[in-house]
Amino acid sequence: MTEKKKEVLLQIKGLRIEGYSDDKWTEIVHGVDLTLHRGEVMGLIGESGAGKSTIGLAAMGFARDGCRISGGSVEFDGMELTTTPERDRRALRGSRIAYVAQSAAASFNPAHRLIDQHTETPTHYRIMKRMESQEDAMQLYERLRLPNPQEIGFRYPHQVSGGQLQRAMTAMAMACRPDLIIFDEPTTALDVTTQIEVLLAIRDIVEQFNTAAIYITHDLAVVAQMADTIKVLLKGNEVEESDTRSMLANPREDYTKSLWAVRSFQRDQKTRPTGDVAPVVSVQNVDAAYGKTKVLDNVSFDIHAGMTVAVVGESGSGKSTTARCITGLLPPTKGKVLFKGEELPASYKSRSKEQLRQAQMIYQMADTALNPKVRICDIIGRPAQFYSGLKGGELKSRVDELLDMIELEPSKYYYRYPTELSGGQKQRIGIARALAANPTFIICDEVTSALDQLVAEGILKLLDRLQKELNLAYMFITHDLATVRSIADEVVVMKQGQVVEQGPKDEMFTPPHHPYTDLLLSSVPEMDPDWLSRVVDERGVDNIGEAADTSA
Amino acid sequence: MGDVLDIIVKRLALGAVTLLVISIIIFGMVELLPGDVAQAILGQGATAENLAALRARLGLGDPAIVRYFDWLGGAVLGDFGRSAVTDTPVGDLIGPRFANTLFLACYAAVIAVPLAITLGVIVALLRNTIFDRVANVATLTAISSPEFFLGYILILYLSVKTGYFPAIAKLSSDMTFLDLLHRTFLPALTMVLVVVAHMMRMTRAAIINLLASPYIEMARVKGMPAWKVIVKHALPNAWAPIINVIALNLAYLITGVVLVEFVFVYPGIGQLLVDSVTKRDFPIVQACCLIFAATFILLNLAADVLSILTNPRLRHKK
Structure with a gap:
């Protein structure tokens, strides 16, 4: 070498x-x-x-x-x-x-099967015959440890999972043995x-x-x-x-x-209020399904005022579905959602304006969650008007106040369009829109995962300050454990629609863990060039993405 | 594939309901035409006895609802009644005319659809070049000109001045198929000019819309030449909108060609419809409208099903 x-x-x-x-x-x-x-x-x-x-x-x-x-x-x-x-x-x-x-x-x-896309370049440039290239693809699939290497290439992309597709794409890149x-x-x-x-x-x-x-x-x-x-x-x-x-x-x-030093942000962990205080949101034994496919199975957890509950898990684990059940976008098939001790109607359609006002959402992709044809003042002003009935000068001063809260200068941003803003600024507008309803509870769905680390840190600090000032409860959906470490008070770990473990953050980050939590934690890459080799030694090549048999 | 069948059955059922609603509307509209039907058919000189006899034959004395169900009952079984004017069965009058219209529509479609898609692909490939502009201007000019005008221009240049094609598309039973194609070429070409622009522009737009997709960039960095990127990677994902526009235009080829038939004296269903409206031959008007409605519904159904079949996500379940 x-x-x-x-x-x-x-x-x-x-x-x-x-x-x-x-x-x-x-x-x-x-x-x-x-x-x-x-x-x-x-x-x-x-x-x-x-x-x-x-x-x-x-x-x-x-x-x-x-x-x-x-x-x-x-x-x-x-x-x-x-x-x-x-x-x-x-x-x-x-x-x-x-x-x-x-x-x-x-x-x-x-529109095309994986193998047809794989063999395209080799056959187009006559480097290999179609059958040759197809055979070679299967061997590459095997080397890349894809399941059913003989068969997987004959599937369409939507029939294969994201991680497998990424490996199939690496195989495709290897098709002509490039330099x-x-x-x-x-x-x-x-x-x-x-x-x-x-x-x-x-x-x-x-x-x-x-x-x-x-x-x-x-x-x-x-x-x-x-x-x-x-x-x-x-x-x-x-x-x-x-x-x-x-x-x-x-x-x-x-x-x-x-x-190297990002993620220095760390805030103190809060504990639940003592005594008999009803949580802001209480999810109780919720089941939910898309059509006939069951996606949530007996999910229960509480979120108290002024606290942040991080819901973590892989994609498809039911994090966002849980959020949809809480907001009433997807009525649960079983179980209920309580808000300050009161049961909420299952569907948002039967909830009162007051109930709707209390729970707001911030989305992952600020790009697509903000209407590009609407000015900032209207994006933020609309919910303020809808929920609080503000008009004219009152509405304007409320929007100014909200812009101040998210640290964007009102005089500069009031009349702008979302397309004129950076990613971090757009996400701030998303936050202001949620605050405009004056909620007590906000669902943050992967709000920092599309942002650069430094910008993401700014958003996390902002959310933390707002929480302190307004005593907000957050449900923080994320797959990023570093974010959890920096802002969560409590953690709920989900897998395949079930809650596998939950508790205060410090407990969750200290062993012993549930094997799945352990797998998630130990799969986060570390700033050590030997980390991957070490994990391979510990888990073995074939079980690298699976939970260990015994819990630590 | 079971799902596709399911969708077809559901859509057919919906189509039948739509057709029923349309039948009510058609019947109601004909009812609303001002004046007395018998008088309009027989003219000012008709005697009172003649009028009464015609009214009795047409059943005009019955309440509208009874006549509607009589008509509907017949139509469901394929019997559209008899012409109010000539008393011949409506089916005998419409049948050959509709066949002629279908022939002309197919003739035009066989030229127009491949032409439009090919042109669409080429202008997408050569987008923002002179060729793109010229093709756009030419097809837009064609679509913006009235059909009769296009027809007369074609007659002037391809028939009167040069004599390549006959100006009148008269049909006779002893023609060979080639004769038939030759004689009906000008009306078919007129219709091609009318429908090509819409389909071509949709093909271009649907393809260009996809060019920013990551899989198109992937095809390019895989070293695929531009034509292959468009034909193999963009077009297969662009079918759904293109097919829908094609269906609309095919429907237009069948239902919107009155003027073309008139200019070329072609014995199609459009002329029959216009004649029947002026003559107040309401059984024929109703039957024609119903056939047109069914054409629209069936073509849209076909477009929906084809769109589904071009989508691998729906064709191959997880």
């Missing part, structure tokens, strides 16, 4: 990329250099807007629509990609440089337990074929497992680069240090 590493495969020099927006070209990558040797894995990290994906695609001589390479050189194995005709560059893509996208579920074409693979946040959309399977599969196959890779992510702990060297990017500029171990042990630049 050491000898081979010396040969330079990809040499990027002074790369400049421009993006087209507001009728003009603006530079988004300002002269980045990158050298990658054969068989080497480089991690590119940074927040959104750092230009990671753009640089990754430029390494294939590819620019997204509305982007163009405006300067510098990209030399791949002796070929200058910026001047090569598109036809020849295209022939490289898929065969010698492959790409693995963030969301395999969205990046596989829903270089660009991994663009391949595990960001996955649960921790699935992520660990995919990480291991990717690491093993890249090693087996001695493929060079650029691994793009915003998650330092992940990149620590995968990369030989790490390059840190900020707003289209390189911050620093060095090998993984020294980067982790000894970051030079302040920005890198600040990335």
Whole structure:
């Protein structure tokens, strides 16, 4: 490995990329250099807007629509990609440089079977015959530890789970045995337990074929497992680069240090009020179903005033469904929801305006949860008007007050549209909209998972301050245990529609755990380059994503 | 697949209910036509006896509701009654005319649908180029011009000046199939020009709408050439909206062609309908309207089912 590493495969020099927006070209990558040797894995990290994906695609001589390479050189194995005709560059893509996208579920074409998509590039460029490529696909599926490797390729993407799709996409990238693979946040959309399977599969196959890779992510702990060297990017500029171990042990630049230090936010854990106080929300033995499929089974937990209950679990565990039962969007088939000791009607349709006002929601995707055609003042003003009947000047001062609460200057933001705001600001507007109803209880559904870590921390601090000021109760749905650690008072762990464990946070984070909780906790990547190997040793390759038989 | 059958049965049942409602509306509208039917048919010179005899034959003395159910009962069994004017069975009058209309519609559709989809794919591929603009302007001009105008222009250039095709689409029983195609080419072409723009633009829009999808970017970074990205990766996911627009246009080819038939003196159902309205031959008017309604319903049903069949999520369950 050491000898081979010396040969330079990809040499990027002074790369400049421009993006087209507001009728003009603006530079988004300002002269980045990158050298990658054969068989080497480089991690590119940074927040959104750092230009990671753009640089990754430029390494294939590819620019997204509305982007163009405006300067510098990209030399791949002796070929200058910026001047090569598109036809020849295209022939490289898929065969010698492959790409693995963030969301395999969205990046596989829903209209074709996996194997047909897998064999497309090899057969199009006559590298392999169809049957040959199909055989090879099955072998790759097996190496990537996909279940039923002989059969899984003949399914359509919607018939395969997210983690399996991500591995199938890695297999597809391997179809022509490329020299270089660009991994663009391949595990960001996955649960921790699935992520660990995919990480291991990717690491093993890249090693087996001695493929060079650029691994793009915003998650330092992940990149620590995968990369030989790490390059840190900020707003289209390189911050620093060095090998993984020294980067982790000894970051030079302040920005890198600040990335290392995120999640410093930690607030004191509150305990339940003593005595006989009715909880704000009490979910009691709730069952729910979508059609005939049962999705919740006997779910019970309480949320007290001024407290944050984090509901954690993998996707499909019933977290959001529980929220839908509480808000009445999905009437439970069994059990009931109490609000301050009073039973709520099952469906929101039969709840009073006052009952509706008390419970509000903040959503994961602020982008889609805010109407892009409506001004901020109306987005926030509408619920204030609907629930409190405010009008005219009163309404305006209420909206101003709400904007103040979320730390956005009223005079600047009052008349703006959501599209003019950043992701974090949009999420703040989502919070203000929930507050406008003057609720006592707010459901936060993965509110920080679409945000960069620093921005997410700002949102968490804001939510915490608002909770103290207004004595709000939060139900905090998340799959991110670091968030739980920083803001929760109590934790409810869900799996397959059931509550497997619940209790105060400090108890949940100290052993002994329920085996499933233990699995979740130990699957969160750590900032230690040897973490993945250690977990593999502990759990074995085949059970990497499954709970240990005995609880710790 | 059981689900698809389920949907078809449900939609057919719904279609039948819709048709029933429409039959009431059609019957009511004909009832509402002003003036006396018998008088309108026989003209000003009719004697009182003649009028009375015609009223008795048509059953005009009965209350509307009785006549409605008589008519509906017959229509369900395929008997639409007899012409009020000539007393021949309505089925005999409509049958050959409807067959002619169907033939012309199929003729136009066989040209228009593949042409529209091919053009749509090409303009999507060459979007924002000169070709795209020219194709858009040309088809939009065609769709914006009145049909009779298009028809006359075609007659002028392809018939009067050059003599390539006959200007009048008269049919006779001893024609060969090729003769038939030749003689009806101009009306078919007129209809093609009228419907192509809509379908082409929907194909273009549906494809372009998908080009920002991650799986399209994936196909591009997999090294697929642009035409393959569009034909193999975008088009299969764009069928649903395209099929619905095709169905609407096919329905139009059957029900909206009165003017084209008139210009080319083609013996289709549209002309019969117009003649019958002026002559107050209400059994024929009712039957034609009912057939048109059924055409719309069946074509939309077909579009829905085909849209479902093009969606792998619905075709292959988890």
